[in-house]
Amino acid sequence: MSEKNRDGKRTARERLAVEREKQKAAERRRRALIVGASVVCVLGLAAVIGVLAANAGKDKESSAGPAVAPSGAQGKDSLAVPVGKDDAKSTLTVWEDFRCPACQAFEVAYRPTLHELTDAGKLRIEYHLVRLIDGNLGGSGSLRAANAAACAQNAGKFRDYHDVLYANQPKETDDAFANNDKLIELAGKVKGLDTPAFRTCVKDGTHDGWVDKSNQAFRTGGLTGTPTVLLGGKNIYQDQTMTPAKLKQMVEAADRG
Structure with missing residues (x-):
């Protein structure tokens, strides 16, 4: 080679x-x-x-002072924000947290039906606002958003603002609702809500103590998660067969007597 x-x-x-x-x-x-x-x-x-x-376990109440209920609040200790006519034959009780993804999912799925039934006078909804996510993940977005919603109730704009909050809900781990300026910015999406009175109510935390009292009622009432949705005392959110259409049938049947 x-x-x-x-x-x-x-x-x-x-x-x-x-x-x-x-x-x-x-x-x-x-x-x-x-x-x-x-x-x-x-x-x-x-x-x-x-x-x-x-x-x-850090779901502790803030040192917010006395529980000042928003205008028109009803029920025991005035902890319920009512939507719909008082003489409706069916009442839906909803316990929710504005930072709660499952609450948002419920609202997205059921909102058109709930609006239809309340507008028709067939259903009355009692909203109870809690702050479980603040306790589980830290932060104050649940509290701040609930206080702002109570401020919107004072202006007669609760339902519209309630829907805006869920439509703009941040990720569960993002405490964006802790920023009062963000909550005031979102109020601009509701006609007539962004007023000096609303801004003062939000910034002063006027209803913080009321939200804490509602949260305490949730815990002592043996409820375990949000959303808790009760119709006639039954938690329909846990009913795997429940749908907006089925809920509508139940409410309309009750309305017919």
Whole structure:
């Protein structure tokens, strides 16, 4: 074999060895990235678990002073905000938290039906506002949003503002509703709501104590989660067969007597 051929084969083997070494290095880097990513995910999960553990049981009432109920509040201790006519034959009791994704899902699915039935005088809704997410994840967005909704009730704009809050609900872990300026900005979507009186009510936390009292009533009442939706004392939210159409049939049947 000529010297030239031997040199050529040697060069080819060397190139192959270099290429294999590159592939091995690339594989080591790939594995390192996978391991690194896995560690980050585990640490991220641990951090979330740590936050939840740290905030567990912190559903404490704020030092907001006396419970000042909004205008027109009804029921025991004036903790219910009514929507619909008082003489409607059916009453739906809703316990909800403006930071609660499940509450938003319920509102999106049932809102057209609830509006139709209340506007027709066939259904009355009693809304009870709580702040469970504040306790579970920290922050004050549930409280601030509930106070703002109570301020909207003073202006006769509760239902419209209530719907705007759910239409603009941030992610559960995003405490955006803790910002009073954000709540006032959203009030601009409801005609006639953004007034000096509303702004003062929101910024002063006029109804913070009332929201805390409602939250305490939720806990002492043996209720466990939001939304809790009661019709005739039965939690229809837990009924897997319930639909807006079925609820409408039930309410209309009751209305006919």
